[in-house]
Amino acid sequence: MGIGALIFGMLARRMQRLHRSHEDDIQRTKDELLALASHQLRTPATGVRQYLSMLQLGYFGDLRNDQTEIITKAQSANDRQLEIIDQLLYVAKADADQNLTDPEQLNLAELTRRVVEDQAAAATGKKLTVSIKAPKILNCIADARYTRMILENLLSNAIKYSEIGSPINVIVSKGIDHATVSVTDQGVGIAMADLPKIFSKFTRLDNPLSRSEGGSGLGLFLADRLAIAQGGSLHVESKLGQGSSFRLILPLRVISNRIVSEPTEF
DSSP, X not given: OHHHHHHHHHXXXXXXXXHHHHHHHHHHHHHHHHHHHHHHHHHHHXXXXXXXXXXXXXXXXXXXXXXXXXXXXXXXXHHHHHHHHHHHHHHHHHHTTOOOOOOEEEEHHHHXXXXXXXXXXXHHHTTOEEEEEOOSXXXXXXXHHHHHHHHXXXXXXXXXXXXXXXXXXXXXXXXXXXXXXXXXXXSSOOOGGGGGGTTSTTXXXXXXXXXXXXXXXOHHHHHHHHHHHTTOEEEEEEETTTEEEEEEEEXXXXXXXXXXXXXXXX
């Protein structure tokens, strides 16, 4: 009886290991397929962007107003397609732990100001007031490309999910051992029951603006993973109908890619 139970236990553990190994193989294959498909999709989409730009610049003659309007809409749709493809590529890398960071001395305050300036047109289109409060210099060690992606996502979401004419506040501040960028809006907000879901892959919450604004459901998942990859974190506070506040926290001293770096003091 004891020997039978022992053999049964060994077989059960063996089956569990095989099952986990099989699931890992499936996930790895899915990640590789996603990365390959995204890579192959990017090439033709980039070509379309180049041809549309040539048309806009008048390489093939002057355009009528209605033609210019159509090409502008096509370019906007193409840019959105490229954004989703890029997100898929980064997600595939994140799942495979291949999003290696390239830490450098970064003026987080200046980077945040540039992101706000870059998205000024989108905010103006909805008559939103975006204010920023930041020191002239706030240095940390971070990956500039990934940090920009996180900030662009947070500000873009604040613009998308704010009602026309409402304010958005961006604050850059320094703590004892970390730097923080907070993006606060007075938009549609998030229900408490939905807060645990927002950093999950392919999550899109139903709200009054979600259908009109669209989205892949990958932005916050990717932002969260990129923050963690830099030794930082992403946090949210929100109430349904009262807006949201997202906080990106980056350490002033980061261990990344087994390299320990510290910012130069000014």
